[in-house]
Amino acid sequence: MFFTDIIGQEAARHQLLHAVEQNRLSHAMILLAPEGAGGLPVGLAFAQYLVCEDRQPQDACGQCSACKKAAQYIHPDIHFSYPVIPRKPGDKPVSTDYITEWREYIAQQPYGNAYDWLQFIGAENKQGNITAHECSDIIRKLNLKSFESDYKILLMWMPEYLGNEGNRLLKLIEEPPANTIFILVAENQEQILATILSRTQLVRINPLSKQEVVDALKERNQVPEPRARQIATIASGNYREALQLLQHAENDYHELLRTWLNCIFMQNRQGLQDWVEHIASAKMGRENQKQFLRYFINVLEHSLRVQYMDRSQLAFSDEEVDFAEKLRKLANLGQMEQITEELDNAYYHIERNANGKILFHALSIRLQYIFKGRPLPV
Numbered sequence: 001m002f003f004t005d006i007i008g009q010e011a012a013r014h015q016l017l018h019a020v021e022q023n024r025l026s027h028a029m030i031l032l033a034p035e036g037a038g039g040l041p042v043g044l045a046f047a048q049y050l051v052c053e054d055r056q057p058q059d060a061c062g063q064c065s066a067c068k069k070a071a072q073y074i075h076p077d078i079h080f081s082y083p084v085i086p087r088k089p090g091d092k093p094v095s096t097d098y099i100t101e102w103r104e105y106i107a108q109q110p111y112g113n114a115y116d117w118l119q120f121i122g123a124e125n126k127q128g129n130i131t132a133h134e135c136s137d138i139i140r141k142l143n144l145k146s147f148e149s150d151y152k153i154l155l156m157w158m159p160e161y162l163g164n165e166g167n168r169l170l171k172l173i174e175e176p177p178a179n180t181i182f183i184l185v186a187e188n189q190e191q192i193l194a195t196i197l198s199r200t201q202l203v204r205i206n207p208l209s210k211q212e213v214v215d216a217l218k219e220r221n222q223v224p225e226p227r228a229r230q231i232a233t234i235a236s237g238n239y240r241e242a243l244q245l246l247q248h249a250e251n252d253y254h255e256l257l258r259t260w261l262n263c264i265f266m267q268n269r270q271g272l273q274d275w276v277e278h279i280a281s282a283k284m285g286r287e288n289q290k291q292f293l294r295y296f297i298n299v300l301e302h303s304l305r306v307q308y309m310d311r312s313q314l315a316f317s318d319e320e321v322d323f324a325e326k327l328r329k330l331a332n333l334g335q336m337e338q339i340t341e342e343l344d345n346a347y348y349h350i351e352r353n354a355n356g357k358i359l360f361h362a363l364s365i366r367l368q369y370i371f372k373g374r375p376l377p378v
Contacts, residue, residue, distance in 0.1 A: 338370045
């Protein structure tokens with residue numbers, strides 16, 4: 001991975017390369033990036049830059065033996081750690097058990113999240129972990145001499161999955177062997193062990209700008225500009241989300257939302273039952289359900305923006321803007337805040353494999369209460 005392969009993140013690249021240039025490179029750092037901002041690509045590019053035998057001012061050379069190996073994720077001095085699952089009961093899995101899948105995954109989905117990775121390796125409802133056995137394996141590997149590079153590098157993706165087992169790494173992080181670099185790529189600072197946070201340098205990576213997402217969709221996916229702008233508006237700086245929206249572009253979320261709200265307002269029980277059966281079906285799938293909820297949230301946001309912005313500045317179609325204007329008349333600001341909170345909660349539970357039928361039935365009932373201005377049931 002090269003820095004030139006990364007969408008945006010010029011500030012992070014400059015900070016990391018400046019630290020190397022000034023000989024102020026921390027031996028342990030956390031790249032803290034929100035989902036879809038490119039934390040993992042930045043970590044991969046930086047690891048390749050460190051082992052490169054002919055570094056250029058702004059990037060790795062791409063021509064030396066080290067670069068060619070790093071670009072294929074097979075450099076012997078770049079070690080990877082990430083959440084894994086047991087292949088069978090009683091297993092004590094380590095990251096290297098899944099190294100073939102890992103190389104394939106990051107080549108295909110470098111902007112993916114932990115859920116994408118765990119589904120990629122067939123986890124289904126199983127919880128991924130970075131285990132005590134993995135920590136012992138890390139200690140063993142990093143205490144060996146480097147094979148080819150001046151550096152030995154551990155790139156750990158999602159240290160949030162360490163749990164208390166991460167304390168086994170504290171001594172190694174505090175007193176690492178010479179030229180050992182820890183690059184931890186994380187999304188949620190609150191879920192990282194405080195003992196690890198206190199021993200690492202924090203490098204913050206910002207969400208992508210709307211224009212960066214638009215440009216990436218146009219250049220990398222040949223998306224027409226109007227559609228790219230619509231997707232970028234909904235994605236809110238999350239390129240992974242933008243790709244998911246693009247993948248499900250054939251779904252008419254506008255009509256789906258209109259039907260749902262009509263059933264709620266008209267108290268059409270049979271219609272609502274049919275709607276829930278449809279959205280909870282295997283054909284729709286969890287990703288589609290999540291994107292639909294995200295679309296609804298953006299409609300609510302547009303219903304507020306439409307009061308103050310020219311139609312031409314909005315990412316939605318004229319039909320969708322008209323719908324947003326009608327929605328504004330049906331719900332005041334407080335009700336919209338309540339609805340948004342309910343949609344966010346539903347999104348959270350879908351990610352954790354909630355039953356779709358039960359979730360959307362319950363959500364429909366709660367929206368009925370909100371639109372009527374009644375207190376929500378406990």
